[in-house]
Amino acid sequence: MRWPIVAGVATAVLVVGGVVAVTTSGFPSTAATGTAPPPSALPPSPAPFSPPPSRAASRGPLDPAAQRYLDAVAAKDADALAAAFAPDGLVIDVGREIRGRDAIRRWAAAEVIGGVYTLLEHTPRTGGVTLLVRFQPGGTGGFRAAYHFDISDGLITMATLEYA
Known part of the structure; x- marks a missing residue:
């Protein structure tokens, strides 16, 4: 069976009866010899891609209650x-409720x-x-997460934490 190569490098790995065949543009097939290429001959795995953070949404200073939350974690x-929250404050941590x-x-x-x-970013909104x-x-x-803080009288009344 022939596989077309479309815009780039194609790689095929076939394991049959313990014989590994690797064909990649620039790498010889090992099917004829019955041996796999040494690990040093294979290209390195790409690093996971993480796009740079966008600063477009960050405006002005961070709300003091949110800053106290982050400062408390750093300290x-x-x-x-806990003091950054109202006495009856609520955290919704990926659906789980923690109150008070x-x-x-x-x-x-x-x-x-x-x-x-x-x-990475902060976006002020009405009430938080x-x-x-x-x-x-x-x-x-x-991991990346979106934290939605509702703030009243300088305290977090509700924090909704979600994976981003």
């Missing part, structure tokens, strides 16, 4: 994080403190702010 202070400062403090101590935030962040739990790995 590894669950009490300060005591519950928020416990949640933060268990799941947030020790992590690292990178603020939306943040696009990169969160690295435990300081490693990580």
